[in-house]
Structure formats: structure tokens, C-alpha cells
Amino acid sequence: MGRNVASGLMHGAWVSLLIGLVSTSVALLIGVPLGAIAGYYGGIIDDVLMRFTEFFQTIPNFALAIVLVAIMQPSITSIVLAIAIVSWPPVARLVRAEFMSLRNREYVEAARLVGQSNSTIILRQILPNTLSPIIVLASLMVATAILLESALSFLGLGDPNVMSWGYMIGAARTVIRQAWWLSFFPGVAILLTVLALNLVGEGLDDALNPKLSRER
Secondary structure (H helix, E strand, C coil), X not given: CCCCHHHHHHHHHHHHHHHHHHHHHHHHHHHHHHHHHHHHHCHHHHHHHHHHHHHHHCCCHHHHHHHXXXXXXXXXXXXXXXXXXXXXXXXXXXXXXXXXXXXXCHHHHHHHHCCCCHHHHXXXXXXXXXXXXXXXXHHHHHHHHXXXXXXXXXXXXXXXXXXXXXXXXXXXXXXXXXXXXXXXXXXXXXXXXXXXXXXXXXXXXXXXXXXXXXXX
């Protein structure tokens, strides 16, 4: 077919990692503020934001991503937005739980006594102490985003103007008996990348939470 599999793998790595990193960043920009506000203020604000979050969690992630990409037309931008929209609820719930456990700590009460505003307490006092679990979750979210992008591209919902690992597998599925390597090597690339990101997440978890690693 005149296709250079090695060049496709290298270009696909750039596209897949770009989509994974950007979509995870967008999901963090949505989930962290919502979770912080819900966890810090509680009450009605918490109930409203969590019901809004649960609405997205009731819909299967992959099905929602397919619908969003189909509506917005397949492109890198639409794929990034779709993956970000289906990925932010776990971030919001994690940040909410961390804020609820930290909002009544002594240093937070001291910050209130000296007259710091709520926004200052959230950004300078509580949020820095929640970064460890957020960083670990973000590394795992990048791996999940790469899998989602590969699945969308395999189904023909990827950007037709760029090469990605999922697109390579989808395009080669009709000739898998004659040219098995066209789909084999992109599949191995996805496997190794996702495995590496999961191992990085576990390593970050052990490094940022030494007490938990010692308990294990």
C-alpha cells in the first residue's frame, strides 16, 4: 500500500499524546474549580454541583464521547472537547472529597481568623495540599484519553487529516490477514504507552504519598 508504518507510528504518537495531555488539562480546568467550590462551601452549592456532576456520570463515557464528536464533526478540537467533557466528573469528586477533609483543619481556621478571603483560602491554603492526588489522577486520565481517542479513530470518528494509532488500526482491519503488521504495531504502541502511563501514576502515588506506600 506504500505506507510507512514507522512514520505513521511516530506521527501517531505525537497526535495521541497531544490529545491525551490537552484533554486532561481541559478536564482539570473544569473539574478542579467545581470540586473546590462544592467541597469548600458545602450545603446547597455542594448539592447543586454534585447533581450536575452525577448527570454526566450517569451516561457511559464512550457513548457520550461518540455523540459529542458526531455532533461537532470529527476533528482534533472536537475529540479533545469530547474527552474532556466525559473526563472531568471524577476530578470534581476527588477534589471535593479532599476539600471537605481539609476545610476545617487548624491552618484553614487560622487563615479565616486573620481575615483571608474565601478565594485566598481556597487557592493558597487548601488547593496546594490537594495537588498530590490530582497529579496522580491526571497521569491516569492521560492514558484513558489515549484509549478513548484510539477507539473513536478506530470507529472512523477521528480527524481524517491526521494520522493516529487508532486510525491506523481501523484502516488496516480490512487487510489484517494479508498485512497483519499494519494493525499489530499501532496496537502494541497503544498498549505500551498506556502501561507506561499507569506505571508512572503508581510511581507518583508512591512518591507523593510515602505513608501509603509504607502501609502497603
